Amino acid sequence: MIGRDTLRNSLPVDRPATQPYRLVASALCSLLIVGCTAKPAAPAPRVPHVSVGKPLRRDVVDWDTYIGRFEAPQSVDLRARVTGVVTRILVKDGQDVKAGQPLFEIDPRPYRAVLLQAEAQIAAANATLANAASVEKRSAELVKAQAVSREELENDQAQVRTAKANLQSAEAAAYNARLNLGFTMVRAPVSGRISSRRVSLGDQVTNGDTLLTTVVSLDPIWFTFDGAESFYLKYMRQALTGARKSSRVAPNPVDIQLSDETNYPHRGEMAFVDNAIDTGSGTIRAHAVLPNPDHFLTPGMFGRARLLGSGSYHALLIPDEAIVTDQSRKLVFVLGRDGTVTQRVIETGPQIMGLRAVRDGLGPNDMVVLDGLAQLQPGAKVDARQVAIKPRSADTEPGTERLTVPQPNAATLAGSAK
Numbered sequence: 001m002i003g004r005d006t007l008r009n010s011l012p013v014d015r016p017a018t019q020p021y022r023l024v025a026s027a028l029c030s031l032l033i034v035g036c037t038a039k040p041a042a043p044a045p046r047v048p049h050v051s052v053g054k055p056l057r058r059d060v061v062d063w064d065t066y067i068g069r070f071e072a073p074q075s076v077d078l079r080a081r082v083t084g085v086v087t088r089i090l091v092k093d094g095q096d097v098k099a100g101q102p103l104f105e106i107d108p109r110p111y112r113a114v115l116l117q118a119e120a121q122i123a124a125a126n127a128t129l130a131n132a133a134s135v136e137k138r139s140a141e142l143v144k145a146q147a148v149s150r151e152e153l154e155n156d157q158a159q160v161r162t163a164k165a166n167l168q169s170a171e172a173a174a175y176n177a178r179l180n181l182g183f184t185m186v187r188a189p190v191s192g193r194i195s196s197r198r199v200s201l202g203d204q205v206t207n208g209d210t211l212l213t214t215v216v217s218l219d220p221i222w223f224t225f226d227g228a229e230s231f232y233l234k235y236m237r238q239a240l241t242g243a244r245k246s247s248r249v250a251p252n253p254v255d256i257q258l259s260d261e262t263n264y265p266h267r268g269e270m271a272f273v274d275n276a277i278d279t280g281s282g283t284i285r286a287h288a289v290l291p292n293p294d295h296f297l298t299p300g301m302f303g304r305a306r307l308l309g310s311g312s313y314h315a316l317l318i319p320d321e322a323i324v325t326d327q328s329r330k331l332v333f334v335l336g337r338d339g340t341v342t343q344r345v346i347e348t349g350p351q352i353m354g355l356r357a358v359r360d361g362l363g364p365n366d367m368v369v370l371d372g373l374a375q376l377q378p379g380a381k382v383d384a385r386q387v388a389i390k391p392r393s394a395d396t397e398p399g400t401e402r403l404t405v406p407q408p409n410a411a412t413l414a415g416s417a418k
Helices: 004-010 019-037 109-144 150-183 229-241
Strands: 049-053 056-071 075-079 084-089 102-106 185-187 192-194 211-216 221-228 253-258 266-273 283-290 302-308 313-318 324-326 329-335 341-352 355-360 367-369 383-386 410-413
Touching (some): 056 341, 109 150, 221 229, 253 283
Parallel strands (some): 049 383
Antiparallel strands (some): 049 367, 056 221, 084 102, 221 283, 253 302, 313 355, 329 341
8 A cells, every 4th residue: 555655755846836746645545545444245144945834734632641550350369168178170270261160179078968968858857747737637627526626736737837947947958058069169250360279189178268269350351540630620621511521421432552562452441430539649540441352461461541531623733843942832933924934822732643733823824934943033034935734644543433621642633443
């Protein structure tokens, strides 16, 4: 850069007209200074390119998840009903049995002898009664002929009544002996599966005391679980409004997943809700009933149940990546008609078909921004490309008839049949 002093020194000092030269020098210096300090203009900000789409609209129902275990509807401790020695064991440990199937035999010979004795007593009582009846009939005829006294006839009639009572006593004794003889053959009280035997051949067992084995029924089987008071209140309020029937009166569907399963293939229906809430845990006990014809499900087995949790309602579905979390709020960007984006606070629900259900905050015609969210600010202009939001997975949840509430754990399309 040429300085002002350099220019001044380069001018001839002996020329009389110096004023024009000074003006020219000043102009040159100004041009040089401006040229050195000027900056280039900033480029215009780039408009973000984003994809937008309308939410999918579906009718859905919610499903609430519970943890529980399978339980046998019938669990019987099989004890000896007579005293004696075990003479036969007719089943193997852990065997499936039918109701009435013989399991153990206790020595029947003493009880058979008692029955024979009782039957003999019946025969004797019958003979005594027949004789007393014959005497009473004869006395009645002699009284008419005044051959015997009225007192003797009455004694004969009393003998008949005594003989009848003795016959009834003998018949009762025979009935009891027959029962005891029947109890010597121990039979399965219900169909199901027995445990290991608690006695061996030759063991002495005592009436009402000795445990022989246990039997549990398996088909159908119960799934028992405890539900929180908040869910119980939700269901009761839905029942009052008619959105969902109470499980006390309606067989609401239940699907169950075992610990090694990823879906819910075991399906049943609600059968029982207890009559009181446990004050210690704040929960209420309930159970569902499931068919179990192959006896695969076993009492004590752990499972995760999904119970119908709501009536049918309209939900809008969008991808999870279109949702921004701001502390406790869920937000989405929505494209306006002027090409700018605004933020909406939404209420989310469960996942359905790989998409997130939105309960509130969106309309079916809103254009939701699906990508590029990190570069967006409310009010920003965007270059939008419309795309279609599609399901990302099949609706694998259980179906139900069309039948809203605390946050559910899962949901499914209403009326879907799987």
